[in-house]
Amino acid sequence: MEIVIKLSQFLLSLSLLIVLHELGHFIPAKIFKTRVEKFYLFFDVKFSLFKKKIGDTVYGIGWLPLGGYVKISGMIDESMDSDQMKQEPQPWEFRSKPAWQRLIIMLGGVTVNFILAFVIYIGMTYYYGELFIKxxxxxxxxxxxxxxxxxxxxxxxxxxxxxxxxxxxxxxxxxxxxxxxxxxxxxxxxxxxxxxxxxxxxxxxxxxxxxxxxxLRIPFIIAGAPADSENAKVFELKDQVTSIAGQPIEFADQVQSVLDQHKGETVAATVLRNGENKDLTVKVNEEGKLNMVFAGGLTYANLEQLGLYEFNKEQYGLLESIPIGLNKGKEKLVDYGKQLKMIASPETGAYKGVGGFKAIFDIFPSFWSWEAFWSITAVLSIMLGVMNLLPIPALDGGHVMFLLYEIITGRKPSDKFMENAQMVGFFILIGLLLFANGNDIYKAIFK
Known part of the structure; x- marks a missing residue:
C-alpha cells in the first residue's frame, strides 16, 4: 500500500508539472494564432493510451511517462518532422511568426514552472503558516x-x-x-x-x-524492546534515561560514548518514570548496546512538553503570505542554482548524487501528505524550469539561445542547422537521462 501512495503522489505531481509546462507553450501559441497539432501528457511512442482531436489539436496521453510535449506547426522539435519544413511556410506556422512572438512561446513553459512554484509557496504559507524554533x-x-x-x-x-x-x-x-x-x-x-x-x-x-x-538534541526515551533484549523487563515504555554507570545523561547523543566504556558489563542506571526517579541495573552487551528501541521520532508537541524547546507558530494573512512565499521561492531557486554549479564541478563529487526518476520517486513520503506533496512539487517545478532553460538544443533554453541570436544579429539560423542542432541536443539529453537513471541503478545495486 505504501508504494501505491508514493507512486500516486509521484505521478500526480509529474502530470501536473508536465501539463502546466506544456500549457505555458500552448497558450501563447494560440494567442499568436500558431497552430498546435498535438498536446500530450507523456510520450506516445507508437501508440497512445488516449487521444481526441478538438479543432486543429490532438489532445492525448502517451504510455511512456518520461515527460510530455506540444507539437507546434512549422517548428523543428523532437518530432524531427523534416517533411513539413520542406514545404512553403504557412501563416499559421511557428517559423512564420516574428522572432519576439516565437521567443514568448518558447519561454512560456519555464515561466509557468516558476510562477507555479511561487504560487505554491505563497499558498502553503497562507494555509499552513510556519512552525519554527528560533x-x-x-x-x-x-x-x-x-x-x-x-x-x-x-x-x-x-x-x-x-x-x-x-x-x-x-x-x-x-x-x-x-x-x-x-x-x-x-x-x-x-x-x-x-x-x-x-x-x-x-x-x-x-x-x-x-x-x-x-x-535537535533530545532525551533518551525508551520506545520498546526486541524480544531477545536482556533489558526488556528492566525498562518500561516512556522511561527517560537520566544516568548510566554514574554518568549523567541529558541527551540521547551522550549515551553511546558511555556505553562504549562498559561493553559486556552490568551497570547501574537511573530513569525518570511517571515523574519519579527509579534506580535500575542494566546489561550492556558486547557491542556496547542496551538492545532497546530509542524513541527518536518525538513530535514537536512532545519536545515542548518536556520543556526542551519553545516552538513558534505563525499564521499569515493572504497579503502577508505573498512576500514570504516569494522569498521562499527565491531561496529555493538560488539553492538549486548552487547545486547545479556543484554538479558541474567534478572535484565536489556532487555529480555522483544526480538521480533520475527513482530518486524523484523516493523523495515522496510513504503516507499521503498534502503539505509534503505541494512542497516537493514546488521544488520539482523550479528544477524543471531551470533545467529547461539550459542552453542545450532540444530544450527550451536551446531554442531561446538561437532566437536571441536571431534577434540580436537579424540573421535566422537555417532549417538544416536547426535540424542538426536538435539532433545533437537529443543525444545530449539521452546521455544525461542515461547517466541520471544509471546512477539510480548503480546505487540500488552496489549501495
Whole structure:
C-alpha cells in the first residue's frame, strides 16, 4: 500500500508539472494564432493510451511517462518532422511568426514552472503558516548526525551561528544552509569558531547516507524492546534515561560514548518514570548496546512538553503570505542554482548524487501528505524550469539561445542547422537521462 501512495503522489505531481509546462507553450501559441497539432501528457511512442482531436489539436496521453510535449506547426522539435519544413511556410506556422512572438512561446513553459512554484509557496504559507524554533533558543547546541559534518569539525553541542556569513535565524533552515554552504560559524564553550568544509563535502555526505546533517538534541526515551533484549523487563515504555554507570545523561547523543566504556558489563542506571526517579541495573552487551528501541521520532508537541524547546507558530494573512512565499521561492531557486554549479564541478563529487526518476520517486513520503506533496512539487517545478532553460538544443533554453541570436544579429539560423542542432541536443539529453537513471541503478545495486 505504501508504494501505491508514493507512486500516486509521484505521478500526480509529474502530470501536473508536465501539463502546466506544456500549457505555458500552448497558450501563447494560440494567442499568436500558431497552430498546435498535438498536446500530450507523456510520450506516445507508437501508440497512445488516449487521444481526441478538438479543432486543429490532438489532445492525448502517451504510455511512456518520461515527460510530455506540444507539437507546434512549422517548428523543428523532437518530432524531427523534416517533411513539413520542406514545404512553403504557412501563416499559421511557428517559423512564420516574428522572432519576439516565437521567443514568448518558447519561454512560456519555464515561466509557468516558476510562477507555479511561487504560487505554491505563497499558498502553503497562507494555509499552513510556519512552525519554527528560533535559533537563539537552542541553548545547548545541535546533535551532529552526519559523520561528514563531524569530520569537517562541527561537534555535537555546537551552536550554529552563521553559514557563509549569513546569520541563522531558525533551526528549520540549518540543514539546508549547511548542505549548500562552504563554511560555518559555530559557538563552542562560549567561543566562536569558523569551520570550513572540504571541496568534496557533498560527496562525503552522500557516502554516509544520513538523514540530514544535524538534529535537535533530545532525551533518551525508551520506545520498546526486541524480544531477545536482556533489558526488556528492566525498562518500561516512556522511561527517560537520566544516568548510566554514574554518568549523567541529558541527551540521547551522550549515551553511546558511555556505553562504549562498559561493553559486556552490568551497570547501574537511573530513569525518570511517571515523574519519579527509579534506580535500575542494566546489561550492556558486547557491542556496547542496551538492545532497546530509542524513541527518536518525538513530535514537536512532545519536545515542548518536556520543556526542551519553545516552538513558534505563525499564521499569515493572504497579503502577508505573498512576500514570504516569494522569498521562499527565491531561496529555493538560488539553492538549486548552487547545486547545479556543484554538479558541474567534478572535484565536489556532487555529480555522483544526480538521480533520475527513482530518486524523484523516493523523495515522496510513504503516507499521503498534502503539505509534503505541494512542497516537493514546488521544488520539482523550479528544477524543471531551470533545467529547461539550459542552453542545450532540444530544450527550451536551446531554442531561446538561437532566437536571441536571431534577434540580436537579424540573421535566422537555417532549417538544416536547426535540424542538426536538435539532433545533437537529443543525444545530449539521452546521455544525461542515461547517466541520471544509471546512477539510480548503480546505487540500488552496489549501495
Amino acid at each position: 535559533n537563539e533558543n537552542i541553548k545547548k547546541g545541535v546533535w551532529v548526525v552526519s559523520p561528514a559534518l563531524e569530520k569537517a569539525g562541527v561537534q555535537t553541542g555546537d551552536k550554529i551561528v552563521a553559514v557563509d556569513g549569513k546569520k541563522i535565524e531558525t533551526y528549520n533552515e540549518i540543514n539546508g544552509k549547511l548542505l549548500m554552504g562552504k563554511e560555518v560559524l559555530v559557538e563552542r564553550d562560549g567561543q566562536q569558531k569558523t569551520v570550513r568544509f572540504p571541496v568534496d563535502f557533498i560527496d562525503q555526505i552522500m557516502q554516509n547516507k544520513t538523514q540530514g546533517l544535524v538534529a
